[in-house]
Amino acid sequence: MGMSIRNQLAGTVTSVATGEAMASVKVRLAGGQDITAAITADAVNDLGLAPGSAVKALVKATEVAVATGPVEGISIRNQLAGAVVGVSTGSAMASVKIAVEGAELTSAITKEAVDALGLFPGSSVVALIKSTEISLAAA
Numbered sequence: 001m002g003m004s005i006r007n008q009l010a011g012t013v014t015s016v017a018t019g020e021a022m023a024s025v026k027v028r029l030a031g032g033q034d035i036t037a038a039i040t041a042d043a044v045n046d047l048g049l050a051p052g053s054a055v056k057a058l059v060k061a062t063e064v065a066v067a068t069g070p071v072e073g074i075s076i077r078n079q080l081a082g083a084v085v086g087v088s089t090g091s092a093m094a095s096v097k098i099a100v101e102g103a104e105l106t107s108a109i110t111k112e113a114v115d116a117l118g119l120f121p122g123s124s125v126v127a128l129i130k131s132t133e134i135s136l137a138a139a
Contacts, residue, residue: 006106007059010139011035013049025049025136027057031102035078037134047138054139063133064107066096067126068117078129080105084119098127 011027014034023044025037035057049055070079082100094114096107105127119125 003058005058005135006061007057007064008137009035009057009059009103009105011055011057013051013053013055015051016044016049018044024131027055027136029057029102031100033080033101035080035129035134036131037136038131039134039136043136047136049136049138056137056139058135058137059105059129059133061095061106061108063129064098064105065128066098066107066109066113066117066119067128068124070126071128074128076128076130078127078131078134080127080129082125082127084121084123084125086121087114087119089114096125098125100127 009029011029014028015026017024018041021041023039023041027035080100082098085099086097088095089111092111094109094111098105
């Protein structure tokens with residue numbers, strides 16, 4: 001099945017904390033980074049997720065924010081350090097490709113943000129992703 005979601009990161013579940021309705025699933029990506037996905041408890045059960053499960057973390061490009069360094073004092077837990085490998089801009093929006101250890105992410109942000117952050121190939125950046133914006137697929 002083809003998907004329009006550009007960001008598909010392979011990883012392994014390291015822990016699952018399930019509550020009444022929601023679960024926090026920690027995933028170690030192929031590049032060694034840890035991310036957290038907040039998904040429903042039903043999804044954990046339906047996918048049979050447990051430590052050691054192979055998964056793909058799926059993130060829409062519109063849900064990847066970009067910062068020029070680590071951000072403190074913010075609720076976003078998923079912060080992946082990387083470098084810009086490409087920027088494509090239109091009149092209003094831009095697509096920024098970011099190489100992180102073991103993977104590549106695409107972020108859809110405004111052209112104004114690209115200009116304000118001074119993004120260009122080679123720029124050091126941090127990709128920010130809310131845990132509620134990560135979906136998991138059993139691999």
